[in-house]
Amino acid sequence: MAKKPHVFFIMTDELRADTLGFRGHSTVQTPHLDQFAKDCAVFTNAYTSCPMCAPARVSLATGRYGLSHGVLDNAFAPVEDEHSLYSTMSQHGYHTINYGKIHFNTPGTFGFEEHYPRGQFAGGEVGVFGVTNRELLKNSVYKKNEGEVSLVIHGVNPQKPGETADSLLTTAYVERLNDLKDSERPLFHRLSIIDPHTPYFPAEPYASMYDYREMRLPDTWKEDLSTKPLLHRYYYxxxxFDRLTEEDYRxxxxxYYGLITHVDDRVGQVLGRLKELGLYEDSIIVFTSDHGSMMGEHGFIEKWGILYEEVxxxxxxxxxxxxxxxxxYEAFAEIIDIMxxxxxAAGIDIPGGVQGQSLLPMLQGEPGAAxxxxxxxxxxxxxxxxPALMIRKGAWKLTWYPGQEELHDRLMNDHYLKYTHMFLEDVVEGELYHLDQDPGETHNLFQDPAHAAVREALLQRLLAWRAGLGPLADLDDMQQARNTVNSYHLLQGDNLARMQTLMRAGGTIRQLGRAGAEKSR
Known part of the structure; x- marks a missing residue:
């Protein structure tokens, strides 16, 4: 019986699909990924199931949508009967190892036999909210957005590039290959780095690699959001973001581009060592991300509350x-298809309940597989x-944001946007775009009478998809009681402590049960 192929899995965070050289980006330098792409099946229309870390990572692991596995945002744990790619690989003889971020919100490692967290190789001097080390902070230059979910949106990290947490993690991952190269067991060896996630805070020379004065802003960076869903306008x-300057966006x-090139250099380290050890040719190697990031489009930086193509x-x-x-390959692919x-590809039966589909039939040219x-x-x-829901079918894309009329009542009484004129504006229940004609998603056709038939057809397909998923995560109890964890960005004073607890998957993580799939609009 032939030995199963090794799998080397490289995961990034918040890396958007269009900021890579081999995808035609004219500015960002990604020479290692450009070369690697020549050996790969490259999926140019791959989508995450949710542009948020934990939901996307659990969808990748389970091959299932968030509505089914229950991780609807970063504050939920998978429903207890969920199984992962990593546990399935382990059960079939694979040695499953993880280096870096997992963010599954599970009590254990969701099937990894070994797990080496990022913090094991570096302290917490630099986190998503900024620099926590006072001495390092003295030499740091950065700006945070002045509002909820306040993160570093640009700056210069005074650390040396090889001293950052992701660099030390990558070095440890590469060094471990020396011990694994002769493994009798097939390997599932995963490197999960956080860059280019916030903080957008590269070390030199990456911080100076791209001149901000030469950055081309998207046409929509000062867009009028009056035709967008209320939740978009709220988060903006x-x-x-309404207080940022043109220089901030640049x-x-x-x-962000500097971080991407630093990611590319780390990928080059991994691929170079795999080739040196003779592990490259016969292995499966994956490179992906959990979701993307906004870089000024529609006035946004990073993510939260939106389903635009960039995220x-x-x-x-x-x-x-x-x-x-x-x-x-231009056919659609989803993050749930990776599992x-x-x-x-490893010759392992796909478990029942997996909602993704293998991409191999499509790659092999089977009719109807795309x-x-x-x-x-x-x-x-x-x-x-x-949840707000999204469907893309052909060139059409529809999003649906139910329940926005309740947003005002969910804000705390001292929230600065409560009792303001923003809530007198039209709610706008969703978005409808024809991406061939409007790739920037600027002209929302959701309320256009001329496109009512298209909107209704896509909405009915969206509801049919949801109904066909089977038992869904039960949100009924969320109607009566506010999810206090997910209100962390609405509270004052202890945001950092709450988020740190959340990222540790501590006692604040909520686990849902299941309900029937019958829902009404």
Whole structure:
């Protein structure tokens, strides 16, 4: 019986699909990924199931949508009967190892036999909210958005590039390959780095690699959001984006691009060592991200509350043994397809209940194997009573944001946006775009009478998809009681402590049960 192929899995965080050289980006330098892409199946229309860390990572692990596995936002744990790619691989003989971020919100490691967290190789001097070390802070220069979920949106990290947490983690991952190169067991060896996630705070030379004055801002950076869902307008103001300057957006772009090139250099370290050890040719190697990031589009930086292409599209590169199936594929792929694809490629049966599908039939040219639609959701428990949903079918894309009329009542009485004229504006229940004609998602057709038939057809398909998922995570009890964890960004004073507790998957993580799939609009 042939030995199963090794799998080397490289995961980034908040890396958008269009900021890579081989995808035609004219500014960002990604030479290692550009070269690697030549050996890969490159999926140019890959989508996350949710542009938020934990939901996306659990969807990747389970091959299931968030509405089913229950991790609707960063404050939820998977429903207890969920199983992962990593536990399935382990059960079939794979040695499953993780280096870096997992963020599954599970009590254990969700199937990894070994787990080495990022903090094991570096202290917590630099976190998503800024620099916690006072001495390092003295030499740091950065700006945070002045509002909720206040994160570093641009700056210069005074650390040396090899001293950052992700660099030390990558070095440890690469060094471990020396011990694993002769493994009798097939390997599932995963590197999960946080860059280019916030803080957008690269070390030199990456911090100066891209001149902010030369950054081209998207046309929509000062867009009028009056035709967008109310939740978009809320986050735009609440996160303080209305207080940012043109220079802030340009500096944010330059900082983000610097982080991407630093990621590329780390990927080069991994791929170079795999080749030196003779592990490259016959292995499966995956490069992807959990979701993307906004870089000024519609006035946003980072994510939260939106389903635009910039946060929904992800890079997905899979190198199969002997570089089979290399090429560029425009058919839709979803993050939930990664699990069944890897199991299929390893000769392991795909468990029942997996909602993704193996991409191998499509790669092999089987008729009808290519998807023509993808789905997603976004949810913030402190602000929404149920998730917003997204469907892309062909060139059409629809999002639906139910329950926004309740947003005002969910705000605390001292919230600066409560009792303001923002809540006199039209709610706008969703978005409708034809992406071939409007790739920037600027002209919302959701309320256009001329497109009512298209809107209704897509909405009915969206509801049919939801109903067909089977038992869903039960949100009924969320109607009566506010999810206090997800209100952390609405509270004052202890935001950092709450988020740190959340990221440790402590006692504040909520686990839902299941309910029937019958829902009414």
């Amino acid at each position: 103001r609440a996160r303080g 500096r944010s772009l330059a900082s 929904s599209r992800i890079p997905l590169l899979i190198k199969f043994p002997k570089s089979r199936h290399q090429g560029t 069944p694809t890897l199991l299929d 998807k023509d639609e993808v789905f997603g959701h976004i949810f913030t428990g402190g602000l929404q009573r149920e």
